[in-house]
Amino acid sequence: MRIVVLAGGIGGARFLRGLKAAEPQADITVVGNTGDDIHLFGLKVCPDLDTVMYTLGEGINDEQGWGRRDETWSIREEMAAYGVEPTWFGLGDRDYATHIVRTQMMGAGYPLSAVTEALCARWKPGVRLIPMSDDRVETHVVVDTAELADAVAGDRPGTRKAIHFQEYWVKLRAAPTAYAIVPVGIEEAKPAPGVLAAIAEADVILFPPSNPVVSIGTILGVPGIRDALVEAEAPVVGLSPIVGGAPVRGMADKVLDAVGVETSAVAVAKHYGPGLLDGWLVDSTDADSVAAVEEAGIPCRAIPLMMTDVEATAAMARAALDMAAEVR
Numbered sequence: 564m565r566i567v568v569l570a571g572g573i574g575g576a577r578f579l580r581g582l583k584a585a586e587p588q589a590d591i592t593v594v595g596n597t598g599d600d601i602h603l604f605g606l607k608v609c610p611d612l613d614t615v616m617y618t619l620g621e622g623i624n625d626e627q628g629w630g631r632r633d634e635t636w637s638i639r640e641e642m643a644a645y646g647v648e649p650t651w652f653g654l655g656d657r658d659y660a661t662h663i664v665r666t667q668m669m670g671a672g673y674p675l676s677a678v679t680e681a682l683c684a685r686w687k688p689g690v691r692l693i694p695m696s697d698d699r700v701e702t703h704v705v706v707d708t709a710e711l712a713d714a715v716a717g718d719r720p721g722t723r724k725a726i727h728f729q730e731y732w733v734k735l736r737a738a739p740t741a742y743a744i745v746p747v748g749i750e751e752a753k754p755a756p757g758v759l760a761a762i763a764e765a766d767v768i769l770f771p772p773s774n775p776v777v778s779i780g781t782i783l784g785v786p787g788i789r790d791a792l793v794e795a796e797a798p799v800v801g802l803s804p805i806v807g808g809a810p811v812r813g814m815a816d817k818v819l820d821a822v823g824v825e826t827s828a829v830a831v832a833k834h835y836g837p838g839l840l841d842g843w844l845v846d847s848t849d850a851d852s853v854a855a856v857e858e859a860g861i862p863c864r865a866i867p868l869m870m871t872d873v874e875a876t877a878a879m880a881r882a883a884l885d886m887a888a889e890v891r
């Protein structure tokens with residue numbers, strides 16, 4: 564069975580661990596979000612690709628959900644001693660090696676997709692991991708300067724500024740209102756080699772419980788990818804990242820607000836739309852929203868959606884595959 568999964572970082576990676584346990588023989592292609600990518604100290608950092616690669620390759624810091632296990636922080640401390648900014652993004656020593664290899668290979672002319680394949684030769688994630696695009700796309704968040712701690716006296720409300728998504732999330736912990744989400748570079752981005760073919764040839768396409776705006780939404784924004792999904796023969800089944808009207812973790816509520824979508828399992832399904840989704844799974848505690856999703860033309864079912872361990876996550880993956888088989 565050929566399965567294509569559109570994935571962000573932690574939500575996508577944890578779901579994939581369960582999917583692999585549920586279907587060890589499946590041929591899984593992961594289209595990874597690169598809108599979270601950031602250039603720091605001359606290095607290209609790809610948090611969502613690395614989270615998937617480290618999680619499936621058993622190198623992840625499991626408690627944190629991102630970065631390497633058994634990490635040390637000497638480089639970070641030395642950079643801080645030089646007074647070099649930014650200090651708010653935590654790159655560990657082991658993680659640095661990944662970014663150095665990636666940046667070096669890209670400097671030598673290799674596209675990100677080829678570099679990702681080379682990095683995966685070490686980690687053996689057991690899936691084919693492809694970035695959504697080889698072209699640079701970096702998500703920015705429009706905020707009001709009056710809500711920033713470093714607001715200059717005299718800044719009046721209404722003065723808007725776009726900051727990098729990582730600055731919004733990691734430095735500001737998504738505290739300021741997000742007024743718009745801008746994936747800079749997306750209009751000119753092309754799907755990476757293999758992405759459209761994998762979608763066209765898939766038996767099943769899954770949206771894991773990843774962020775609907777800054778993970779799945781960004782991937783869908785790469786020209787050509789949404790159309791390929793709509794035209795694909797395979798059913799597209801999604802799992803809600805919103806449980807009980809709130810994200811399980813992260814800032815999905817803030818970025819959903821920015822795009823005018825309510826933070827609920829129903830609203831996210833409608834946001835993707837019946838043209839795209841052939842099935843939607845909501846958490847058991849949201850069973851009363853099944854009817855509203857189905858009224859919108861999307862077959863829906865309620866099952867436990869908390870990825871507490873691999874077995875619980877594998878059950879979610881099986882339910883998604885069962886639903887795909889039914890709606891096909």
Ligand code: GDP
Pocket residue numbers: 570571572573574575576611614772773774775777778779802803804805806809810811812813814815868869870871
């Ligand atoms: P990120 O890039 O690290 O933010 O990860 P993703 O975009 O892949 O996934 C983030 C989303 O995963 C958030 O919106 C969370 O609500 C969702 N999420 C995390 N853990 C769980 C879980 O156990 N169950 C469900 N249903 N969603 C989860």
Ligand code: FO1
Pocket residue numbers: 572573599608609610611613614629630651652653654658729732733
């Ligand atoms: N998330 C944080 O909350 N704080 C950090 O310092 C941080 C550093 C970091 C370094 C490498 C990496 O691959 C991911 C990192 N993340 C960090 C996670 C990253 O911000 C993710 O993009 C978010 O979890 C949302 O997708």
Ligand code: CA
Pocket residue numbers: 571572573596599610611777778
């Ligand atoms: Ca992400």
